[in-house]
Amino acid sequence: MSDKSYQIKENNQVMIQGGEKKVMKKILSVALSTAMAFSMFASVAFGDDALNTQQKYDVLKEAKIFSGYPDGSAGLDKEMTRAEFAKVLVGIMGLEPIQGKASFKDKNYKASKWPAPYVEAVYSAGLMQGKNTTKMIFDFNGKITVQEMAKVLVVAQKLEIPTETNNNASDWAKGYVQAAINAGLVDAKANPKANATRAQLVEVAYDIYLSQQKPKVVSYEVKEDGKVVEFKLANNEVVKVTLETPLKANTATEVKFTHNNYNYTESVTWVVTAATKIESVSTTNYKELVVKFDGEVEAKTAENEDNYKVTGVTFESAKLSADKRTVTLLVAENSANLPGQKDTKVEIKGVKNSDGSKTFNETLTFRAVDTQLPEVTEVKGLGTKAFKVVFSEPVKSTTASNISNYKIDGKAVSGWVKFTYPNVAFITTDLAVGEHTLSLQGVEDYANFKVSPVDVKFTVAEDKAAPEVVSVKTKDLTKVEVEFNESVKSVDKVYHTSSAKTADKVEIKDNVVVLTFSTDSKKLSLGENTIYLEGVRDYSDNSANRDVKVTPVLDTERPTVSSVKSDVYGNTTVFTLEFSEDVNLTDIQNRDNFVLKNSKGEVVTDKGFNNGKPVTVPTYEVKNGKTYKNHVVIKSIGTLPAGKYTLDVANIRDTASIGNTMLPQTLSIDVTNTSALKVERAWISSDSDNDDLYIDVQFNRAVAVEGNGSALEINKYSYVVNNVYKVFPTKNAPQPTLRNAETVRLTIPKKDFSNWKTELEGNFLRVVNVADLNGNYLTDSQVKISDKVTIPVKSVKATALDKVKVEFSGNITSVVSSDFTFAGNIHGTAGEPKYDNGVTTVEFTLDRELNKANLGQVTTVGDPQTSDNLGHKIEVLTGKDIEDGIAPKAVEAKTVTGNTYVDIEFDEKVTVYYTPDAFKVYVDGTAVEVTGATNASDTVVRVQLAKPFNPTDRTLGGQVSIAKGKYIVDSKGNSADAVYQEVKY
Structure with a gap:
């Protein structure tokens, strides 16, 4: 039985997972001593420098490592006997006292005396050998020296012996004492040859005891998209913690977990560059929606506004922030606003992260609430003839374009306004050089909030320079964006290469001019192009012709x-x-x-x-x-x-x-939801070896082997005994492996069970959080663990009088036809097995026909050889009914000239379900109107006509057709194949 535990949070439950048993086991598997230490010294931190010697002694006494004297004193100044030291050593090293044994020949040394169990334990562990190994004298009542104590502790702690020493110990002890000094177990000022005091041993014992109680976290690794953190401890143990709430990328988060009954609180930061999730969708107004990712996203897909959908809303653009983590969606000016004051869904599809490892296809909920007044964020003079006003959010054109809402230096503005959606107004008016004050009011946002009346000072300087080109970029061969060093008022003409190739569309967005050459004859060439912009004018009416060379960046990415x-x-x-x-x-x-x-x-x-x-x-x-x-x-x-x-x-x-x-x-x-992923069976494999037990787990289809749904993680498997879940010990066990696409093998060390046959055979295996290759999860499933496997026959159905389909609940790969007999004495030849979703279908072609009135049963030989892909044989059948799966067949169609119906006779009782497009009747090759279909008798379907059946051309006559589907059905639910019959009349 293991004495060490891992606590792992899985599916919001804490499960205790056993680990490897050590020769020197750790003491106090419950937190008694730690709890006592905290309760006794609540005002003092529990650490090396926090407690004095007496307090450390009290902790060790509570842990039953030290014993006090009859008067209750600690006797810290007293010297230690070798027996007392042995008792303390047993406590701090976690050894088991050995009862009923006396290996040494000291006077009064007997198995019944108190020192013996402790002396025998340290002797058996090789920590103390006695004063005279030849005569087997331990000298349990003798005093132990500092150097003797140092040797024992260095051996026990497996410390390295240094080659250089600087101490006064005896020659034999110099290396041991130096190692103890270097490790902080012995004070360098202590006299190695002097007898050790209880105080010295308390200090040493406490350090060792404390180091064994709570190993520190030395590193951690974040896995599974921030859902799992693996902490590595100072003793090389790894503790896996599954979080109820995944970490936020690049955000320090406190993670708390418990291991070996010690509580840990660690600050964890999941460092990511490429986005792993959508952090939030929010808005503070009714025209902009902000999508925040936890990392960087690809500009091409993130800035495709078609990748974002809100019902009833049209997005005009999607702009990615400079840090590539935030997309601001702008609702078109003439579109409906974002729905206010209610939960609204936004569908985000096809947005890739920066390294292409993840594509976001999610639907999230947001609530548009606008409680903020629009503000003026910038006023800028554009020379002496205009100024620009920028608002904090989208505002209504009708109010932003109203010249009466603007005053300069307390006077009405004489001029006009050009508004650029969503939030920039250009006001053309004469302005003197110097400082001015803009007074603004009446401009509304889309929540009908008006900007607070505001006075903003700005400076006007004379501008005599025409706009200069700053940069140019292309999108394929059709679009060019030219950025200027100032706001552009107008452009007279734009073309490339020759004046005939003028832009089909010119849009001016502040200082960016967007040119579209959509006509085939006007598209850019593949090589270098010269873009000519004639009459580029700023708001001071400075104008110039500009040209810029650009080589298009082609779209070379294939669609998928x-x-x-x-x-x-x-x-x-x-x-x-x-x-x-x-x-x-x-x-x-x-x-x-x-x-x-x-x-x-x-x-x-x-x-x-x-x-x-x-x-x-x-x-x-x-x-x-x-x-x-x-x-x-x-x-x-x-x-x-x-x-x-x-x-x-x-x-x-x-x-x-x-x-x-x-x-x-x-x-x-x-076309509909797939059937659930499930565990078909689990069994203890016959090829288990002497040391390990193999448990094979078979699913109904191929399972994932990587990602969150991976079936190759031992912590997803447990077993149930008397309705109690028990976890397989994972410290000794390797991770599961695949036997084939749908079968997983668990390798479990037999030594972890007292009796594995009674604990596992006949009890249940539990499986959680395993997915198939399409990401469909098996959330929680239990199946009995068997000691052998036979593959059951799921169903037997005749599809024709000489055809029988047999379904097996497993992946059958070898079919022996002679295993099967149908209806007592009929044999068949098996076709190719077809496996799908945990079921294999085999069609047998019989050597003679079945009796339609009594299809009979199927039986197998006593030892069938038909088997699955793992060699498991099918079950023995002593008699399983053959179900009727034979489709009803039309025998003839007939009518009487002048009647308004056609009768179709079938070879068995049928029921008709009329659907207009499925029933058609032709007379002289021309379709006539069908008005319905009913049962004229148990075996006859009557197709009603709008007009009498009156053929004029005897060579063409009439035909009736019925599409394949659930239109004609027999008593077993079998639908007729497509019908096409000549009509007798």
């Missing part, structure tokens, strides 16, 4: 599908593919670029898919009147059956000037 989701609206299944960037409309409308397959890898041929290709042309997604060119919508015709699908996507280009084509991707799609 970053996510796909499935929704059902009415009778339509809708797939929405989100791309990493805008994609080409022509490419997405090409249906050949998409192929849908079912879980078996077969192309889907119905429900609006022809050989896997969508019948309905894919489109961009449109929400709230906005077209999202990075979202592609594919619709079915009728609801697809629930299950797993894959969608192959290829040949889609982005909207870059030189389109980048995606690499082919295969997307996994769940």
